[in-house]
Amino acid sequence: MLEPAQRAEAAAALWTAQQDRSPLEPLSATWPGVDADDAYEIQLINIRRQLAQGRTVHGHKVGLSSKVMQQMMGVDEPDYGHLLSDMVLPEGAPVAADRYCCPRIEVEIGYVLGRSLPGEGCTTEDVLAATEYIVPSLELIDSRIKDWRIGLADTIADNASSAGVILGSARVRPGGLNPADIDAVLYRDGAEIARGNTSAVLGDPTEAVAWLARKVASFGVRLEAGHVILPGSCTKAVDVRPGETYRAEFEGLGSVSVGFVHSTGQHPTKN
Secondary structure (H helix, E strand, O other), rough: OOOOHHHHHHHHHHHHHHHHHOOOOOOOHHHOOOEEEEEHHHHHHHHHHHHHOOOOOEEEEEEEHHHHHHHHHOOOEEEEEEEEEEEEEEEOOOOEEHHHHOOOOEEEEEEOOOOOOOOOOOOOOHHHHHHEEEEEEEEEEEOHHHHHHOOOOHHHHHHHHEEEEEEOOOOOOHHHHHOOOOOOEEEEEOOOEEEEEEOOOOOHHHHHHHHHHHHHHHHOOOOOOOEEEOOOOOOOOOOOOOOOEEEEEEEOOEEEEEEEEOOOOOOOOOO
């Protein structure tokens, strides 16, 4: 476990890496004793810094929600990060890929809460009752750690590798479909590159939301009405580059798309 001063140093290093788009070595290389508890505190230092600049909490995301990823990281539960107001990217607006260090996208459904969730003891039934609607989404992830060489503490401290979210226009109430069994296909420039089913997320992505509500309650936090909750991806993460367009289609739910450009706002000429 780290001393408070070391946590502050690690948070400052991650903050600088994000601002300068200059990834750093894994935290354990500089702070060998860093653990998950340290990492959540480091995450919160930078979240508080952004809130002080005027951003607001728009929701949360669950990471490591597939058994495969948990086994890779050597953990037996997911992790989580914050979705801030400036991370919600409008569908149809081009995203400058070079604003990020090494961006990737993931395919997942989103839960938009109509009322706040209970904390301790929250169940999937509670989640479905509180969800106003489910929405197709693409999560933009990024790592401020070089070459995505992340361990558990790295991704937690780095706000669970969060970068942004694009929500589709479809709105379906939970009773209108089964969130635990939705097929999804991801296309890049019209060609299929990945497919999956929402059951890959803890067997039922609603369980991931319930887990999150219980987890953050231990920090005195509630998932509130209006929040967007991303339960985790049902496909592999895919690297993105300027000039590419992605579309995810969800059976019974609709689609969501995003195009990536250079920061000039112009698509580069393809060779």
